[in-house]
Amino acid sequence: MFTATPLTLKNERSEKAARLVFLSMTLLMVIPLLLIILHLVAKAWPILSLDFLIKNPSHGMRAGGVFAPLLGTIYLVLFSLLIATPLGVMTAVYLNEYARDNALTRIIHLAVVNLAGVPSIVYALFGLGAFVLAAGIGRSVLAASLTLAIMTLPVIITSTKEALSSVPFAFREACWNVGATRWQTIRHVVLPNSINGILTGIILQVSRAAGETAPVMFTGAVFYKAIREGDFFAYGLLDQCMALSMHLFTISTQVPDVPDALPYGTAVVLLGTVLLVNAFAIILRVRLRSRKKW
């Protein structure tokens, strides 16, 4: 066999060194994340209970729970996705199924890329200028949801498009060959077979919309609004609302003398919601990958 020469030994050592360096770079990102989450949870531990979720903030936001902000966040996420999902899915259908390779398609693509990169604070300015002022909706759940919807749109388009293009072209041809129209093909074969991928993309947007602060701060969310505890229909479409993300910002920077556990608890509730939703989407995706129909 081969004997180890100084050169191969050197190579082996460099191989090990390289692996170690890149591994430690990866770990340096991953480990702090886990430590941070642990730290947050530890600090929030004394306050975390069901009560925290179902009680309103009280005593000038220095006590109580997060019911009103949590409910507001749920409203904003639901309405924004109700608006963004059909629009985003349809756009993706257009881009993937109908669009020809022409100037219009390229412009739409550019627009989507650009929408994805617009800073969230610019969305806030846009929502304020367009929905709150120009459209006269005023600061409300509706205006904030519309703003969030346009913000989540590009990502829904991109993920839906990816899901649609994973359906083999041969299926479409087979449908056309037997006299199905384009829409029938999309409706009966393409969409049913990409629905899971589409859903995963939308679920990820739930967590994104829940975490956004700047876009809702000037379009609908307020520092404080009293609602009835346990009433899940407390906000109207044209009401202002509280939002979990903004609540965290408020109590950690704007209100003096807040007991430590309160912002930590709020952060953990927000983070927990977001990570749970994401974990759910990831599990869904992994399971789907193992259960392909073709």
Added chain:
Amino acid sequence: MKGRTRFESIKEWLIERIIWICGVSSILFVFAIFFFVFREGSAFLFRGFKPVEFFTSIEWYPTSQSHVRYGALALILGTFSVTTLAMLIAIPFGLGAAIYISEFCSARVRETVKIIIELLAAIPSVVWGFIGLTIMNSLIIRLFHAPIGLTMLNGGIILALMSVPIVVSIGEDALKAVPDSYREAAIAMGCTRWQLVYRVLLPAARNGLLAAVLLGIGRGIGETMAVLMATGHSIRIPTSLLDPVRTLTATIAAELGEAAVHSDHYQVLFIIGILLFMITFIINLTADLIVKGIRKQ
């Protein structure tokens, strides 16, 4: 049967129209964003706005009683210094992790690390801001004996952690696009792994990595809540890592609530918005062109 087909073809036509309108709506939204942000700021832009002062003065006194000044230089430098610092941290680590994921680890580890990085990307910016405000703040005070921990360093680290997922995922895509034959050829010629990475992979994936960096920068420039909470609030040109800074985005977020609607101050904030919109537009456009160029190869 005949009537049915007629109905069907009308329905088909209608659905195609609706889908087309949805498709085109994205273009409308981009224009709408520009239009409405511009509209709110336009009156002042053409009347009292002094571009020279805006870009060269560091005197930002929007609420001064005697002499209102809108010099945004410190804010612009704030944004660029924090973003640069973040990139200096995020790019080596992000690319290192991308290299590790695509070249060194097993499929199982790769999936796990990618999931963790995906979760990292999911953490809301306000939570990052909170982490900067609490954990990083006390850490910096303790380590550097600084009077306050809400500094450029703090914001840079937070922003780096936020940008890393983008750099990793796009960087990994770029490395994956390097054909295996390159690797095999390099190994066959007796390259060490180091040489493989530096002489073969990084040059071959150059464009993709550039796009990753650009998108990371775009994210950094646009980030609002995290830098608002983590970098402190003093408007001046930072001279050290431990100086507090204020960014363009944070200025809008902090002052828009207090500026009276349609006042000059309010309109200047919208002008900053236009500036941000245009910067990120150019960055994203460039990154997209680069990514497309890679796919064509």
Added chain:
Amino acid sequence: MKNSKLTIKDLRVRFGHKQAIKGISFDVYQNEILGIIGPAQSGKSTLLKVLNRTIELIPGAHTSGQVFMDGQDIQKLSNVYKLRRSIGIVSPLPVGLPLSIYDNVAFAPRMAGVRKKRDLDDCVERCLRQAALWDEVKTRLQTLGTRLSGGQQQRLTIARALSHEPQVLCLDEFSIAIDPVTTMRIEEVLKELRSQMTIILVTNLVQQARRLADRTAFMFNGELVEIDDTKVIFSEKAAVRQTYEYVNGVFG
């Protein structure tokens, strides 16, 4: 003189700048099996896409020339879906839609507006019988079509192509992905179907054309080299030397 089912006149197709079909003209007669042979990339599959006008759905494709079906220009038909239903296409690789076996076959009639369960049941059974698949799947019509073996899927595709009662059945290299035994079974099926419809059999197995086809066309590089009775094509009487060389395996 037999009557023409399809008449193709100076047909040209290009994808972007690439010419796929460079001006071909010929007739397909009623109730014949027309074999089309030729090496890969000679425009055979593209020809079938032109016949049912799915070529219009392929980005970048441009067509000129005319195709007449029963004397009518297919470009001028108002109902393209009716045209597609009157032509059955079986593609090279079996494409079972990710639906149940039953739904695969019932797909076309449903899209055409048939709703009655009885009619659909009858149609599914008839087509699966015609495609010699019924006995193998009659007890598990609800399993996924994509779970069937390659040979079964190919017969499922044939059943689906028959489900809309086509007047012309086009098979595009149907035996490329299946075993010889299944191929023989399908060939038997085709012989029986000949009495009911016109069949176009695109194949790169020249012997298959020799076994089945009444007439054979030889296409090469987007052009129609020769079309004649199969006997003639496979004899020394072939008009063009290239044809003789191809069917005898000298090139291709």
